[in-house]
Amino acid sequence: MTESGLKAVFLEMRPQLLRLLAARLGDRDEAEDALQDMWFRIDQLVVTGPIGQPSAFLYRIAANLATDRRIAGQRRMARDTGWVDVQVAAEDLPDAERVLMGREKLAAVEAVIAEMPERMRSALRLFRFEERPQRDIATQLGITVSGVEKLLRRAYKQISDATTQFDAGAADRNRLIDERGPLT
Structure with missing residues (x-):
């Protein structure tokens, strides 16, 4: 399957991928952002050979992306919480x-x-x-x-x-x- 074929499968599977990301991330807006990132990753993907199961491949990309975003969110929250904890209160x-x-x-x-x-x-x-x-x-x-x-x-x-x-x-x-x- 070529890059353009993978994009066609992505466009077909967009509603299912959006549901998967929304379930994993817990927020539809965050899922939309992740789906946009996924599209950019597919666009930059260099396909060296045929992809046997493009739907499984796209699900794996979505799952990995959701995991990465959750981890980044947890780190961001820990960093922000740590920053707030060391700041002097106005009072x-x-x-x-x-x-x-x-x-x-x-x-x-x-x-x-x-x-x-x-x-x-x-x-x-x-x-x-x-x-x-x-x-x-x-x-x-x-x-x-x-x-x-x-x-x-x-x-x-x-x-x-x-x-x-x-x-x-x-x-x-x-x-x-x-x-x-x-x-x-």
Whole structure:
């Protein structure tokens, strides 16, 4: 059977192929799209020899196409679901007022840190930003661990005093955590 003969069989069997695809895919519109894809595949098919059972051949193409489309649909749904799951919900995003207040608070903290004495600023930077242990900071600054704790406590107090206008829960911020436990 030639390519044009296969197209003639396809046109004859179109209603049956459409029913098969609709049953396999569960959607008539999707089945119509699959049937269109099938027509394009047949058009691009290079027939090297006669096809003994063209109807069986077309049913096999339709079944394979339906399977491919189901698998692709499942992958698409999993990908889209995964994408939605990692997206930030609109209610989780800060509103403009909170963004502005956060920027103002950050500017206040940066100003307070800039005004701190050098040793206090160094202790704070090493402990909070570089996450160095207090013992290492004490060695580097040439003071005791207790001295580092006092520097950090004073630094936190200055930051807390400067930012109390931004937080209603300023009292909770006075509890500091160091390597030994809560400081009051």
